[in-house]
Amino acid sequence: MRIALLSLLFFGFALFPVSQGITIPLRTPAPEEVLSFLAGMGLPPEFKAALSEALTLAFSTGRATTTVTLLLLQDLTAIPAEKAERGLEIIRYAISQGFIVDTGLSGSSMMNEVRKLLALGRSWEEIEYVLSLRLNFLLATRSTLARYGLIQLGKIGPDVPLAPSDRFVLEVAWAVGDFVLWEGGNPGDPRILSFVRERLNRLCGIGVLPAEASKFAATLTPEILQEIVRLVFQPERR
Amino acid sequence: MRWDEVDELIRAAVAKDVEEGQKRLCGLEERVIRELARRPVRRSFWERVREFLSRPAPRWALVGALAALLLGFALGRLTAPTPIPQWNPNLFVIAAPGAKSVAIVGDFSAWQPLPLSDPDGDGIWSAIIPLPPGRYEYAFLVDGKWVGQDPLAHEYLRTFGEYVSVRYIGGERADRSS
Numbered sequence: 001m002r003i004a005l006l007s008l009l010f011f012g013f014a015l016f017p018v019s020q021g022i023t024i025p026l027r028t029p030a031p032e033e034v035l036s037f038l039a040g041m042g043l044p045p046e047f048k049a050a051l052s053e054a055l056t057l058a059f060s061t062g063r064a065t066t067t068v069t070l071l072l073l074q075d076l077t078a079i080p081a082e083k084a085e086r087g088l089e090i091i092r093y094a095i096s097q098g099f100i101v102d103t104g105l106s107g108s109s110m111m112n113e114v115r116k117l118l119a120l121g122r123s124w125e126e127i128e129y130v131l132s133l134r135l136n137f138l139l140a141t142r143s144t145l146a147r148y149g150l151i152q153l154g155k156i157g158p159d160v161p162l163a164p165s166d167r168f169v170l171e172v173a174w175a176v177g178d179f180v181l182w183e184g185g186n187p188g189d190p191r192i193l194s195f196v197r198e199r200l201n202r203l204c205g206i207g208v209l210p211a212e213a214s215k216f217a218a219t220l221t222p223e224i225l226q227e228i229v230r231l232v233f234q235p236e237r238r
Numbered sequence: 239m240r241w242d243e244v245d246e247l248i249r250a251a252v253a254k255d256v257e258e259g260q261k262r263l264c265g266l267e268e269r270v271i272r273e274l275a276r277r278p279v280r281r282s283f284w285e286r287v288r289e290f291l292s293r294p295a296p297r298w299a300l301v302g303a304l305a306a307l308l309l310g311f312a313l314g315r316l317t318a319p320t321p322i323p324q325w326n327p328n329l330f331v332i333a334a335p336g337a338k339s340v341a342i343v344g345d346f347s348a349w350q351p352l353p354l355s356d357p358d359g360d361g362i363w364s365a366i367i368p369l370p371p372g373r374y375e376y377a378f379l380v381d382g383k384w385v386g387q388d389p390l391a392h393e394y395l396r397t398f399g400e401y402v403s404v405r406y407i408g409g410e411r412a413d414r415s416s
Contacts, residue, residue: 068348183396184396
């Protein structure tokens with residue numbers, strides 16, 4: 001009987017983790033925990049207050065997740081405060097413009113991109129440059145798609161509930177950004193259209209984007225995408 | 239032969255059989271009891287379960303076993319990392335013979351290393367990671383060195399000169415031919 005009891009104890013203990021396969025050792029902190037960590041960082045108080053307000057709205061509307069945000073803030077304690085503030089200001093501004101800055105543990109996001117570049121051992125100056133370009137891609141994509149009538153711009157802000165077009169803007173901006181930043185493409189490169197369409201179609205295929213986005217992708221033209229790239233590097237034209 | 243003579247012969251034969259049968263029947267009851275005692279009584283599974291449960295001591299043992307099972311499950315749940323919801327398992331595998339440690343970093347771990355294992359020591363390191371639908375960028379770290387081109391990836395990106403693998407998980411179109 002003793003053996004049976006021990007066997008059952010072991011079996012029960014082992015049952016849960018084994019049935020899960022390998023689990024991601026990340027937890028989901030409460031928003032208060034993230035904000036408390038931010039409050040303890042060596043950043044100017046007025047900036048912390050502004051970022052705290054933006055993050056609170058981002059958590060509640062789905063524009064950021066507490067998991068990745070806390071990890072990012074923890075990363076930034078290792079760099080000088082003024083550099084961390086510059087990077088975080090880009091993210092805060094993106095939130096204030098109503099953009100999604102963190103999709104959690106999948107897909108395109110400014111926060112996870114910073115974590116990736118840190119894992120690659122890139123300097124903070126490089127990371128900050130990429131962040132500012134990503135913000136420009138988001139702004140340029142939204143204004144261009146609206147100008148061509150592909151999305152309708154309503155009220156913009158961090159407290160506005162997310163619409164399907166918000167994710168679409170993010171994915172178009174990310175695909176164009178990947179093409180220019182990492183594929184070495186330029187605005188005149190004819191491959192940009194197939195690159196972006198393939199990305200969007202694949203995201204439709206796995207359910208990240210709604211099925212309508214596939215039809216939407218078909219309406220994209222090289223001119224629209226080239227206009228986005230031009231606006232990124234000539235923001236005064238936005 | 240007359241009928242009364244036949245009748246006599248039959249009676250004599252029957253009397254003889256009865257006499258011999260009586261010899262065989264002598265002690266039959268004791269023999270049957272001994273035989274029954276020697277053979278185990280065959281009972282059905284449920285009869286045995288009912289009998290087991292009807293005893294006071296085993297009943298407490300069963301309660302204890304169930305309590306142990308629940309305690310074990312609770313401990314397992316408490317000590318396991320926060321699980322993501324049940325999704326399809328995804329195999330990540332890399333050949334790294336002679337490597338001392340292999341890990342994977344990616345969007346799914348917020349770029350924190352997750353260790354791969356090589357239990358049989360054949361140099362094939364692997365991990366099964368359940369993931370929700372999404373587009374995931376990732377790379378392997380072989381003894382700390384970045385290895386960004388996974389043959390099982392759907393596509394690659396080059397970030398600051400380093401390759402990053404990409405998998406689309408969750409849909410029928412997320413295969414290499416798409």
